[in-house]
Amino acid sequence: MRAFVSFLMLPFVFLLAGCGDVVSQDTAQRGKIAPILTSEEAFDDQTFAKPKEARVTHIDLDLAMDFDAKTIGGTATLDVLAADEADSIILDSNGLRVSAVTDEAGNALEFGLGETVEGKGEPLTIELPAQKLEREADLGEGDLAPTHRIVVEYVSAPEAEALQWLSPEQTAGGEHPFIFSQGQAINNRTWIPTQDSPGIRQTWEATISAPEPLNVVMSGVVQGDPKEEGNRRDFRFVMNNPVPPYLIAIAAGNIEFRELGPRSGVWAEPEVIEAAAQEVGDTEEMIDAGIALFGDYRWGRYDMIVLPPAFPYGGMENPVMTFLTPTFIAGDRSNNGLVAHELAHSWSGNLTTYSSWRDGWLNEGVTSYFENRIVEEVYGKERAEQEYALSYAGLVSGIEDAGADNPATAMRSPDGISPFDTKGFAIYDKGTVFLRTVENIIGREKFDAWLTQWFDSHAFEPVTSEMFLADLREKLIGDDAELEERLMLNEWVYGTGLPENAWKPDDAAFAEVDSAVAAYASDATLPDVDAWRGWTAAEQRRFLEELPQELSNEQLSALDTALGLSQTENNEVLFLWLEAALRNEFDPAVPQAERFLARVGRNKFVSPLFSALNDTAWGKPIAQRIYAKTRSSYHAYTRGNVDDTLQYEKPA
Known part of the structure; x- marks a missing residue:
């Protein structure tokens, strides 16, 4: 166990006097500054920024989507708070193509990109304007105004890791393209020039141009109806609460909205919207529960979007617009712990x-x-x-x-x-x-x-x-x-491992299931079919997770025949069945695994299944064959994991 006791005695220093004021939803606005910790244990080694010298406090994006080029480009106007002696600011970039940087009046500013660090990108160093901004009149005594404003003209690279561009064939409707972002952990620097560090909280606003008939959503509050501009539409969003940059998120596609209650709703493709709305129908009750447990919900609305299957995570807690995988839809709300989790982030993680x-x-x-x-x-x-x-x-x-x-x-x-x-x-x-x-x-x-x-x-x-x-x-x-x-x-x-005082779960939680597991381990006695069908999804998962690692073809066939595992509509249960089958070289499961891996991009499912295949001489060629077909449909995060597992080498 490492001793960090001495760190507890360190003062928590803030950048410049007055930056320690808490910014609430009621008072948060452009010009209000979120605090930043500069104590030793708060240091973020994943950013090039030097926030003690100069840091971003607000971003105003004016960007256009180009689905043919697979780029987003335009301008980012940054409000900067800098120490008196600072003459430059360092931003994070990873593949950004910066064409110009100016002050607010259009005067050119010197800038330069440093050497690329693998996995981290490159520093973007920008000269600060000679003239400081005047203090804003509505600021109270002790408040701080940004001291500089700079405008960065740029475009993202087609391979920007935060952005997943989907062809129409990769969507449920098959007619229109789709795009979504995934900024966590440090991917937003591939499409937004800012200081991409969770401790450097920033307010933001954005105007996004997209081709008709696509709708755009972001993790900010939409400002009215979109404005028509020829065959394109401009969407406007604002986030007045200072947030970590990884929570700036965007998605666009042929999506529509269903209201769930006075504070919540869900977006999805038309082919998915009804199932999605039914699945998340308990959202208002969950919001009430969260408020009753741990205090006010401070973000106004809680909307969600169910994305195409290529989304690599179960969910992402982007403020006012949680991103969700369609794989959680089971028809019975049995996987809605995912929704509860992303909602809970509105307090722990986002707040x-x-x-x-x-x-x-x-x-x-x-x-x-x-x-x-x-x-x-x-x-x-x-x-x-x-x-x-x-x-x-x-x-x-x-x-x-x-x-x-x-x-x-x-x-x-x-x-x-x-x-x-x-x-x-x-x-x-x-x-x-x-x-x-x-x-x-x-x-x-x-x-x-x-x-x-x-x-x-x-x-x-x-x-x-x-x-x-x-x-x-x-x-x-x-x-x-x-x-x-x-x-x-x-x-x-x-410390490492599990401390001895860990609170163990109630033994009765899975008493019936654990009894069935013991019976199966003893003499392959299958659970009663009616009992299996009456079990919760958690109970079915428990049974499958506790199965012996080694199972014969006869045992696997009997399990599938009796329990209908390959027919389940719950992807969590289906995944566990496929993992057990592939781990034990069960040929009849291969076609279903191939279909599953072709329609699902969630890393939680994809990486373990390819690992199960890759662990045996039987499965290695199957894994290579399937991955050659499916790799392009996965998000960069999922691809990276499977590439490492399969030691995949891109064609020359």
């Missing part, structure tokens, strides 16, 4: 955001815990406990596979490894179990009150693990040495 990628658990672990609490409120304690048990089992299994002393199993990524190499279960599942453990030791009522004030006290601010622990110690532990010892806080956050 309070880690200042560097090493604190990923502060977003995802806290959110996964919050998700489970929403599920409990909306769907009941039994379902919530089952989903917690799945998360706990995933954590235990992940640690066993990685090794309990593996630094990648620490919640806060230690120095010496990339934060992007930290295991997913350490960020999501370990964070969930950690907070469940704290809740049960301290008591739910006290813990809920503390977590609510944590969100309130740090709304629209960057945060760190050290801040989280210091606040917990100050507000809940105090001088109680015995409680401090019982909680094992440092071991959880900085």
Whole structure:
């Protein structure tokens, strides 16, 4: 376990006097500045920016989409707050094609792109204007105005990793093209010239031109109806709350809207919209649950878009416009923990955001815990406990596979490894179990009150693990040495493996299923078919996850025949069936796996299935054959993972 105790004693320094003011939704506007941490543990080594010298506070995009060239281009006008002695600002870029930079009056500014660093891009250094901006009249005493404004003229590269351009054939309708972005972690620098770091929060606005009849959505509030410009339309969006740059998101396609309630709605292609609206029909109830648990919802609306299958994640918590994979649609809302998770990010992740990628658990672990609490409120304690048990089992299994002393199993990524190499279960599942453990030791009522004030006290601010622990110690532990010892806080956050005080799930959560698993492991006794059909999706997943690793063709055939695994409409269950089948070289599953991999781009499913194939001499040629057909349909994130697994070499 690494000792970070000394860091807790460091002051949290802000850039220039007055930057520490909390920006609320009521007062957030252009010119209001979000705080930035500059303490040692808040340092983000994934950006070229030097925010202590000069940093972006607001972005105004004026961009046009070109589906033929697969580019987005135009201008980005940046408001910059700079120290008096600063004469330049450093932005993040990765493949941007910058043609000119000027001040607000159109006077040319010197700029230059530095050498490319693999995986990070290149620094874009820009001379600051000689003249400073005048302070805005509506600013109050002690507020700060941006000191400079610069205009960057540019276009993204066709291979920009944040942008996925889909041909009409890759959409449900098959008639119009589609585009969506995925900015997290550091991909937005491939289409927006800014300081791409989670601790440098920025307000933004955008005017986007797209060809008719496409609709455009963004992670900002739409401003009226689109304006017709020949055969194109201009869409206008505003985000007045300062957000980390990775949360600036865009999508465009032949999509339509369904209202779910006074605060929520869903976008999707016409062929998908009815199923999507039915699946997310509990959203208003989830919003109410989130507010009741941990305080006000501060973003106004909560809309969603169900994207084409190429989207690489389950969901992305872009403010006011969550992006969702269509693979969660099961017809019975059994996978709606995904919606609860992305909604929970409206508090943990979007409202309070880690200042560097090493604190990923502060977003995802806290959110996964919050998700489970929403599920409990909306769907009941039994379902919530089952989903917690799945998360706990995933954590235990992940640690066993990685090794309990593996630094990648620490919640806060230690120095010496990339934060992007930290295991997913350490960020999501370990964070969930950690907070469940704290809740049960301290008591739910006290813990809920503390977590609510944590969100309130740090709304629209960057945060760190050290801040989280210091606040917990100050507000809940105090001088109680015995409680401090019982909680094992440092071991959880900085240590590897699973601390011994981890709160175990209720043994009764899967009692019936675990009995069926034991019976099958003993003598291949299949579950009662009627019982299987009555099980929840979580119970079916539990059974499949606990199956023996090695299964014969006869066993696999019997399982599929009796339980209808290959016919299920739940993609989570179908994936587990296909993984077991491919792991055991089951030929009858290959055609279905090929169809599945051709229609789904979600990395959670795609990468493990290709890994299962690649692990055997039987499966290697199958994997290569399928991937040659499907690779171009996957997002860059998914492609990168499978490329590494298959040691794929691009054709010369």
